[in-house]
């Protein structure tokens with residue numbers, strides 16, 4: 431019996447999408463308003479899903495509060511109220527702060543912190559009501 435357990439957390443952050451080696455026209459053509467020079471903010475929401483077998487005694491695959499704490503310490507506290515382009519965080523310096531990149535680096539932060547009782551299954555990051563990215567470790 432394999433069960434999937436999900437915890438949701440969030441953070442607010444600013445970013446700008448910009449390829450340095452491109453012209454202004456090329457950047458605005460691809461990124462639109464996300465290339466605005468003075469940055470803009472998003473209320474990011476993300477979900478982390480772990481999978482495992484419930485312990486016969488406790489019925490848990492892991493304590494969901496502990497999962498929330500890992501997410502808060504490793505991700506939300508690092509990114510909340512920051513500028514994803516300028517402030518230090520776990521993104522490599524040249525990585526664009528897109529949801530596609532962020533979701534991968536959030537996985538890298540969470541995965542080593544999980545107990546042996548479960549495995550990371552998915553990280554899902556929502557930037558707007560219409561857009562989100564998911565990563566399954568592939």
Ligand code: NI
Nearest residue numbers: 445464470472
């Ligand atoms: Ni944006």
